[in-house]
Amino acid sequence: xNALPTIRAAFVIGRRDFTATVFSKAFLFFLLGPLFPxxxxxxxxxxxxxxxxxxxxxxxAVIGYENDIRRLEGARARVAGILDGQPAIEFVYYQxxxxxxxxxxRLLTGSRPAVVGVLTGGTFLPKFIGSLDPEGPTARQLRLxxxxxxxxxxxxxxxxxxTQVKRTAGRTSAARTLxxxxxxxxxxxxxxxxxxxxxxxxxxxxxxxxxxxxxxxVPVDAIFLGKLFAMLAMSLLGIAVWxxxxxxxxxxxxxxxxxxxxxxxxxxxxxFVLMAIxxxxxxxxxxxxxxxxxxxxxxxxREVQTLSMPITMSQVVIFxxxxxxxxxxxxxxxxxxxxxxxxxxxxxLARAALDGRWWPHLLAIAWQALWLAVILRLAAAxxxxxxxxxxxxxxxxxxxxxxxxxxPAAATARP
Amino acid sequence: MLRQAQHNGLxxxxxxxxxxxxxxxxxxxxxxxxDGVSLSVPAGRIYGILGPNGAGKTTTLRMLLGIIDxxxxxxxxxxxxxxxxxxxxxxxxPEERGLYPAMTARxxxxxxxxxxxxxxxxxxxxxxxxxxxxxxxxxTNRPIRTLSKGMAQTVxxxxxxxxxxxxxxxxxxxxGLDAINQEKxxxxxxxxxxxxxxxxxxxxxxxxxxxxxxRIAIIAAGKVAFxxxxxxxxxxxxxxxxxxxxxxxxxxxxALPANARRNGAVWTFELPxxxxxxxxxxxxxxxxxIETLSIERPGLHDAFVAIAGEAAARDxxxxxxxxx
Numbered sequence: 001x002n003a004l005p006t007i008r009a010a011f012v013i014g015r016r017d018f019t020a021t022v023f024s025k026a027f028l029f030f031l032l033g034p035l036f037p038x039x040x041x042x043x044x045x046x047x048x049x050x051x052x053x054x055x056x057x058x059x060x061a062v063i064g065y066e067n068d069i070r071r072l073e074g075a076r077a078r079v080a081g082i083l084d085g086q087p088a089i090e091f092v093y094y095q096x097x098x099x100x101x102x103x104x105x106r107l108l109t110g111s112r113p114a115v116v117g118v119l120t121g122g123t124f125l126p127k128f129i130g131s132l133d134p135e136g137p138t139a140r141q142l143r144l145x146x147x148x149x150x151x152x153x154x155x156x157x158x159x160x161x162x163t164q165v166k167r168t169a170g171r172t173s174a175a176r177t178l179x180x181x182x183x184x185x186x187x188x189x190x191x192x193x194x195x196x197x198x199x200x201x202x203x204x205x206x207x208x209x210x211x212x213x214x215x216x217x218v219p220v221d222a223i224f225l226g227k228l229f230a231m232l233a234m235s236l237l238g239i240a241v242w243x244x245x246x247x248x249x250x251x252x253x254x255x256x257x258x259x260x261x262x263x264x265x266x267x268x269x270x271x272f273v274l275m276a277i278x279x280x281x282x283x284x285x286x287x288x289x290x291x292x293x294x295x296x297x298x299x300x301x302r303e304v305q306t307l308s309m310p311i312t313m314s315q316v317v318i319f320x321x322x323x324x325x326x327x328x329x330x331x332x333x334x335x336x337x338x339x340x341x342x343x344x345x346x347x348x349l350a351r352a353a354l355d356g357r358w359w360p361h362l363l364a365i366a367w368q369a370l371w372l373a374v375i376l377r378l379a380a381a382x383x384x385x386x387x388x389x390x391x392x393x394x395x396x397x398x399x400x401x402x403x404x405x406x407x408p409a410a411a412t413a414r415p
Numbered sequence: 416m417l418r419q420a421q422h423n424g425l426x427x428x429x430x431x432x433x434x435x436x437x438x439x440x441x442x443x444x445x446x447x448x449x450d451g452v453s454l455s456v457p458a459g460r461i462y463g464i465l466g467p468n469g470a471g472k473t474t475t476l477r478m479l480l481g482i483i484d485x486x487x488x489x490x491x492x493x494x495x496x497x498x499x500x501x502x503x504x505x506x507x508x509p510e511e512r513g514l515y516p517a518m519t520a521r522x523x524x525x526x527x528x529x530x531x532x533x534x535x536x537x538x539x540x541x542x543x544x545x546x547x548x549x550x551x552x553x554x555t556n557r558p559i560r561t562l563s564k565g566m567a568q569t570v571x572x573x574x575x576x577x578x579x580x581x582x583x584x585x586x587x588x589x590x591g592l593d594a595i596n597q598e599k600x601x602x603x604x605x606x607x608x609x610x611x612x613x614x615x616x617x618x619x620x621x622x623x624x625x626x627x628x629x630r631i632a633i634i635a636a637g638k639v640a641f642x643x644x645x646x647x648x649x650x651x652x653x654x655x656x657x658x659x660x661x662x663x664x665x666x667x668x669x670a671l672p673a674n675a676r677r678n679g680a681v682w683t684f685e686l687p688x689x690x691x692x693x694x695x696x697x698x699x700x701x702x703x704x705i706e707t708l709s710i711e712r713p714g715l716h717d718a719f720v721a722i723a724g725e726a727a728a729r730d731x732x733x734x735x736x737x738x739x
Contacts, residue, residue: 005500016515020518024517209511212477213509213513216509
């Protein structure tokens with residue numbers, strides 16, 4: 001492959017793909033893409049939480065005197081305040097009856113109100129009969145409330161004095177792990193999305209028969225590289241737009257100081273963003289090259305789906321390994337994920353959030369670049385052989401073993 | 416110079432050869448699509464590859480252009496062993512036309528030029544001029560998807576020519592065109608050849624090859640059955656004589672070859688090797704009483720039948736009918 005004409009031709013192909021994509025309606029949807037999961041998440045999250053609160057709030061009948069009821073209600077209110085959104089037990093109070101057994105039976109079997117159990121004996125000798133799992137969350141909450149109610153008034157003890165500091169090692173570490181996971185997830189989703197878009201474009205070109213016009217004019221390697229880098233450029237533009245929109249939204253909509261309050265990743269924000277871009281580029285190019293190489297065989301969308309399924313599943317497994325190793329990058333799984341070429345971008349991005357040293361990144365970039373060169377070359381060769389069913393049929397290893405004698409030079413010559 | 420050399424009966428020199436192929440073979444799995452094709456296309460000439468559908472014409476052209484590699488054999492294109500190195504001097508119109516539907520006509524032409532090394536700005540300028548020349552100025556900025564099939568084909572042809580190639584390769588260029596546009600395309604091919612451009616095209620329509628080409632290759636079942644000048648192809652058959660006589664029989668019958676056929680009063684036979692004069696003398700001396708006598712040079716179709724066989728000729732006819 002002569003490098004200069006190939007690069008020039010790749011630029012022509014890439015420029016066409018980039019402009020065709022960026023100046024299309026589909027790109028607008030691509031830019032708006034992240035809004036959909038956010039909106040849907042908020043919408044369904046809200047509805048779901050509401051339904052869960054309504055449906056799962058356990059109701060318990062309490063048969064007791066005024067004093068017990070007051071203390072239980074006070075304890076319930078205190079516990080409900082620390083449940084952080086979890087449904088608190090709802091008490092329905094009843095005065096003791098002459099035939100307590102009959103009242104209890106009526107409450108357990110009646111449907112207005114439907115209760116999960118009946119609490120009797122006040123706070124002194126509490127006794128619960130009902131359908132709760134004794135070790136389940138509702139039973140534990142009930143024990144906590146009753147325990148609180150049993151503390152005599154005035155003996156609750158002094159509340160803990162809390163002095164807030166900006167950062168602690170534990171909090172920063174937790175926040176950085178969260179940043180690492182979020183970065184990995186974003187990288188994974190973007191990579192898969194773009195690799196899929198790349199394949200769709202290739203299929204469109206094959207169905208338009210444009211591919212033959214291209215292959216007659218430029219090396220097939222240039223088509224491969226042009227398409228790959230055009231999609232990378234398009235995605236970087238998208239990321240720049242999303243990042244700007246996110247910063248603008250936080251600056252104008254969130255409380256002042258929200259951005260500065262975010263705990264900085266170990267490499268600092270500029271370093272982390274730089275590494276995120278580099279690892280995104282490597283991650284995308286590695287998986288995109290594999291997609292393009294394999295996808296060149298397909299001529300319909302259905303074939304693409306069939307062919308890309310194993311790669312997607314492998315990528316999910318690789319992502320899962322990298323995600324599992326994210327919180328402990330120096331563990332065996334973390335080092336394996338950093339060394340294995342396809343998971344290396346994910347693992348190293350997590351490390352950028354957690355570890356402040358630069359040299360592992362320089363080493364990883366060199367390592368990934370080496371593998372990128374190898375995979376690009378292999379995938380481009382496969383693409384070249386598959387895209388127009390070009391190249392001689394490769395004999396099987398068995399026939400190669402059998403065929404020991406050299407073939408005549410004229411028959412093997414390939415210009 | 417080449418034309419003069421050939422007229423003088425001299426073979427063209429290597430420098431005058433635009434395309435050379437030796438023993439090209441292409442296998443797709445177990446199927447051999449092209450089986451030992453050798454051909455030589457002189458520079459500045461119109462060269463036709465003639466054969467029925469599925470004969471291996473497109474695969475041969477793709478190998479010559481470097482779109483696909485041969486399984487074995489060699490080829491040289493404009494003096495280069497690697498055909499893509501000559502890409503900037505080549506224009507190629509594939510059989511299956513391919514354009515980006517969302518691109519405008521001008522951008523499509525300029526893009527095809529850019530693929531061949533023409534700067535995009537210059538490509539746009541030339542595209543505008545070419546479209547204006549053909550009265551298509553209103554279509555300059557229209558997306559390809561809004562053009563008719565014929566117009567889209569014109570746009571693709573202009574894209575093939577925008578960078579002024581030295582060699583134009585057209586794969587079934589006449590298919591899908593109406594008679595008027597076929598004639599226009601023939602004129603364009605002749606004009607380019609007159610300007611010194613080499614044109615090679617494949618076709619399954621003998622009339623196009625006969626009207627346009629100086630040299631042809633007849634391909635059937637992946638093999639070259641004939642390669643040479645059109646006159647040479649015709650020369651593989653003796654001229655056909657058709658004769659009607661007043662005398663039904665007589666000594667003149669001895670002048671007819673053994674395989675002469677009679678259909679009513681008309682005798683049809685190949686002109687004997689001695690030529691027309693000894694034949695005429697023998698007929699007159701034998702008292703045939705010649706009523707009519709015509710000597711016709713065989714057409715390319717007859718030559719095709721003789722060279723490639725009846726089966727290939729039938730395939731060719733059915734290919735033409737499919738296209739029609």
